[in-house]
Amino acid sequence: YRQCAIHSGIKVRTVKKKLEHKWEPKSEESTSCINENTKMIVLNYPNNPTGKVLPKKLLDEIVEIAKKHDLFILSDEIYSNYSNDEWKSILSYNYQKSIITQSFSKSHSMTGYRIGYVVSSQDVINKLTRLQALCLTNVSEPIQYTAMKSLNDDVDDNVKTIDERLTRLQEICKEMDLEFVNPDGAMYIFARTKNPINTSELCERLLEEGLAIAPGIGFGDYNEFFRISACQDIKTLNEGMDILKTKIKD
């Protein structure tokens, strides 16, 4: 979102979150980012890469801030299926200036289909439709029909699978003495070693060993962190984590 906005000439202020604060933004920090030009707050919970879900009280406060300053809230809820009980959709606030984005990539493992959807007011949808017609023309009809049919599918098994994998990854990360917060949702662990290392270099070296993890720098100023994704079966994850153990020691 940051890069898209910057590319469109929009100024972005990021609320930096810390592992020490369990990745929770402070509501006063969000307020201090707002000035008379501010138009929108962008949220992504459950979060990629931290797996954080905001406590309800904090989310209530953020919605109040948006109302007070008459701001849009763009909430990327792509990981909503993969979340603990604390998670609450921005839709549930019935706030007129909400824009919720969703995708079939995570809930239905349909990444290659390249389809998602937006829930918002008629006015916002009309504007987005015009933009889409210019940028994308349209998503092909067979894909639209496939996606609509998939909406009726039961995706509980996907959720269970990711949950089991995340549990195993957390066990291994604890054994490895990595620093991380147990994810509340999504499908990742965002971790760092006790002695900070340059994870961009580490990730390059790991690729040569056949292991792909994402360097923290891809998510902002988090160069000492790396993101492990629970997107392989447990046997493959175990093998990958063995490679990680060896290479972190080198």
Ligand SMILES: Cc1ncc(COP(=O)(O)O)c(C=O)c1O
């Ligand atoms: C938070 C978040 N939003 C959006 C996307 C993009 O999903 P899609 O495959 O629908 O483009 C991702 C993909 O990883 C994501 O993590």
